[in-house]
Amino acid sequence: xxxxxxxxxxxxxxxxxxxxxxxxxxxxxxxxxxxxxxxxxxxxxxxxxxxxxxxxxxxxxxxxxxxxxxxxxxxxxxxxxxxxxxxxxxxxxxxxxxxxxxxxxxxxxxxxxxxxxxxxxxxxxxxxxxxxxxxxxxxxxxxxxxxxxxxxxxxxxxxxxxxxxxxxxxxxxxxxxxxxxxxxxxxxxxxxxxxxxxxxxxxxxxxxxxxxxxxxxxxxxxxxxxxxxxxxxxxxxxxxxxxxxxxxxxxxxxxxxxxxxxxxxxxxxxxxxxxxxxxxxxxxxxxxxxxxxxxxxxxxxxxxxxxxxxxxxxxxxxxxxxxxxxxxxxxxxxxxxxxxxxxxxxxxxxxxxxxxxxxxxxxxxxxxxxxxxxxxxxxxxxxxxxxxxxxxxxxxxxxxxxxxxxxxxxxxxxxxxxxxxxxxxxxxxxxxxxxxxxxxxxxxxxxxxxxxxxxxxxxxxxxxxxxxxxxxxxxxxxxxxxxxxxxxxxxxxxxxxxxxxxxxxxxxxxxxx
Numbered sequence: 240x241x242x243x244x245x246x247x248x249x250x251x252x253x254x255x256x257x258x259x260x261x262x263x264x265x266x267x268x269x270x271x272x273x274x275x276x277x278x279x280x281x282x283x284x285x286x287x288x289x290x291x292x293x294x295x296x297x298x299x300x301x302x303x304x305x306x307x308x309x310x311x312x313x314x315x316x317x318x319x320x321x322x323x324x325x326x327x328x329x330x331x332x333x334x335x336x337x338x339x340x341x342x343x344x345x346x347x348x349x350x351x352x353x354x355x356x357x358x359x360x361x362x363x364x365x366x367x368x369x370x371x372x373x374x375x376x377x378x379x380x381x382x383x384x385x386x387x388x389x390x391x392x393x394x395x396x397x398x399x400x401x402x403x404x405x406x407x408x409x410x411x412x413x414x415x416x417x418x419x420x421x422x423x424x425x426x427x428x429x430x431x432x433x434x435x436x437x438x439x440x441x442x443x444x445x446x447x448x449x450x451x452x453x454x455x456x457x458x459x460x461x462x463x464x465x466x467x468x469x470x471x472x473x474x475x476x477x478x479x480x481x482x483x484x485x486x487x488x489x490x491x492x493x494x495x496x497x498x499x500x501x502x503x504x505x506x507x508x509x510x511x512x513x514x515x516x517x518x519x520x521x522x523x524x525x526x527x528x529x530x531x532x533x534x535x536x537x538x539x540x541x542x543x544x545x546x547x548x549x550x551x552x553x554x555x556x557x558x559x560x561x562x563x564x565x566x567x568x569x570x571x572x573x574x575x576x577x578x579x580x581x582x583x584x585x586x587x588x589x590x591x592x593x594x595x596x597x598x599x600x601x602x603x604x605x606x607x608x609x610x611x612x613x614x615x616x617x618x619x620x621x622x623x624x625x626x627x628x629x630x631x632x633x634x635x636x637x638x639x640x641x642x643x644x645x646x647x648x649x650x651x652x653x654x655x656x657x658x659x660x661x662x663x664x665x666x667x668x669x670x671x672x673x674x675x676x677x678x679x680x681x682x683x684x685x686x687x688x689x690x691x692x693x694x695x696x697x698x699x700x701x702x703x704x705x706x707x708x709x710x711x712x713x714x715x716x717x718x719x720x721x722x723x724x725x726x727x728x729x730x731x732x733x734x735x736x737x738x739x740x741x742x743x744x745x746x747x748x749x750x751x752x
Contacts, residue, residue: 240408246434247285247318248403250474251278259477262450265307266481266499272307274477277314280307284315286396291346291369295320295404296411298342302326302335302349302357304484305460308373308389310470312348313460317412317431320404324414324426325461332359338416339364341426341618348389351376408432414618415463415560426618427561433612434471437564440585440610442472445554445570446503446529450477453526455501457487457510464533467564468505489517500526507534508541509738511553512680515544516703524549533558533565534743536649536667539577540675556580557649561633563612567647577671578648579639586610589632590641598640603650603665606639607632638665655746657686657696664696664725666746669717673698673727676716678706683736684727685750698727699749701735708732 251274254260260275293299299316301323303309309325316323324342326335328350335356339347345366349357351374361370361380372378373389380386406412412431416424442448456468460482473480481499485491487510496504504527506514511532524530530545530553537555546552556568557579567588569580582588590604591597598604609631616624627634638650650656650665657664666684673682681701702708710730717726737745 240432242407243405244408244410244431244435245317245320245403245406246412246431247281247314249431249435250471251281251314252403254278254474254477257477259450262477263479264474265310266453266479267306268484274474277307277310280311280393281314281318282401283393283396283399284311285318286399286401287371287393288315288321288346289319289401290396290399293319293321293346296322297346298322298324298344298414300324300326300335300339300342300344300347300349300360301461302328302330302347302353302360303373304328304350304352305465305469305482306373306484307482308348309460310482311393313413313470318403319401320406320410322411322413324416325466326416327461328353328356328459330356332356333363335360336363338424338426339367342414345369346371348373349378350374351378354378406431411615415461415466415563417560417617425620425623427614428616428618429563429612429614433563433614435475436585436610436612437467438471438475440612441556441565441568441583442467442475444584445556445565445568446472446531447571448472448476448478448503452476452478452503453481453499453501454478454503455481455483455492455496455499455505457492457504457506458534462534463560463563464505464507464558464565467558468503468531471564489513489519493517493519493523496523496526502526502528503531504529505531505533508532508537508555509535509681509744511537511541511545512674515541515548516680521549524551527551529554529571531556531565536579536671537576538671538674540671542574542576554580556583557637557647559635561614561627561635562586562608562610563614566608566610566612575646578642578646580647581645582647588647590639600641600643603638603640603656605653606635606637606647608635609633652746655685666696669696669698669721669725669727672717672720673700673713675720676708676713678702678708679713680704681736683744683746683749685746687729687750695728696725697729697731697749699731699733699736701733 254274263271264274265272345368348371358379414426458465532555556565558565566586567579669684670682687697737748
């Protein structure tokens with residue numbers, strides 16, 4: 240790593256120095272934005288933030304739909320040494336107020352399209368002083384809070400010169416809040432070195448992103464997965480990203496894919512399931528060379544059905560907010576459906592039993608990972624930091640097994656694993672079996688105590704549209720394919736499963752319900 244590093248320079252200035260200023264960086268609502276245009280917008284945002292006295296290492300929440308303003312705000316804050324905090328656009332006003340207060344934010348950027356949530360954030364952000372609004376329309380804000388309109392705010396900074404703050408690889412760069420699968424979100428703190436690291440490991444060595452690629456991500460920019468897909472990897476390579484601010488639906492995404500012809504497509508397993516449930520033409524993804532999945536394990540049968548229907552493999556992998564992007568992955572020419580694949584070059588992993596002893600191949604163990612993109616810790620969470628960040632290793636909270644030839648298979652979250660008859664049961668294995676049933680779209684398995692206080696697997700199942708499978712038939716389907724102790728003792732049909740803003744199933748809500 241160089242002695243001095245600013246991630247904004249790495250992603251933008253290198254492109255201009257390489258002569259890529261006229262190349263298309265982003266496609267947004269049918270319009271092209273070149274690298275030179277994005278650089279100009281970024282410099283304006285940086286100068287405008289400086290004009291509000293935003294200081295190095297000060298946090299700036301970004302609550303925007305995917306678009307050029309999002310990119311300029313994020314890169315502009317990095318450029319002046321501030322810490323952008325991308326925030327989910329699906330959160331409530333109370334959620335946003337909590338994050339603003341937790342980050343001690345004085346300045347925030349929000350979309351008027353999220354009016355009620357932004358109003359709640361403005362009312363509850365205890366230290367907020369300035370709010371920059373993107374879009375038409377009004378948002379109710381407290382009288383003491385100064386509001387600015389993005390276009391005029393950055394317009395006033397046009398032509399202003401702002402030096403790139405002399406950050407180094409270890410300098411604080413940005414925060415990403417965890418998705419809250421187990422409770423209150425935590426701010427994972429990332430360095431300027433982390434973005435280049437993921438670009439050089441997963442982006443280059445697994446996907447092989449080139450300047451000729453066009454990226455389309457269903458996962459939005461506020462999500463660690465989407466940040467890599469739509470910003471880090473394409474910008475590092477001089478490629479093009481298709482930014483879509485709309486809430487994703489199978490038909491809407493399919494229309495965008497047919498119109499924009501991306502070569503790399505990114506989604507989560509639940510959305511791949513939704514695509515299969517929709518009436519889409521078999522050539523919908525004909526432009527795509529690789530499809531990628533992360534966020535939750537991709538069941539083998541879902542992979543099989545997608546490949547048979549659309550003719551492309553899905554590269555499933557695992558990444559976390561704390562590690563920034565995918566660190567174990569299937570890869571082109573080496574896909575094993577139902578597994579997370581092999582370690583991405585640049586990362587190491589170990590699987591440990593409850594007593595800290597390494598487990599043999601084929602046995603489940605707690606996953607620990609090391610690599611240069613691991614966050615430095617959670618903001619103001621001392622107890623959980625001491626449990627999670629252990630020297631060069633991070634305890635991910637996931638349980639995996641590893642084959643003799645180095646392929647990792649997900650078993651579940653540490654808190655989700657359950658024992659039936661004294662033997663460990665992997666919820667992911669039972670869920671994958673249920674999804675293989677022709678009437679099932681999604682499934683989640685949790686442990687529930689019976690009258691004797693013994694945990695039993697209980698399955699919550701979302702049927703395919705128009706299907707109503709009988710619970711006993713689903714149990715019999717599992718019994719024929721799994722060891723008897725793994726079969727669900729009860730199946731509950733539901734319309735949908737509780738999920739985080741990033742598509743992860745909140746199993747704790749099912750357990751508590």
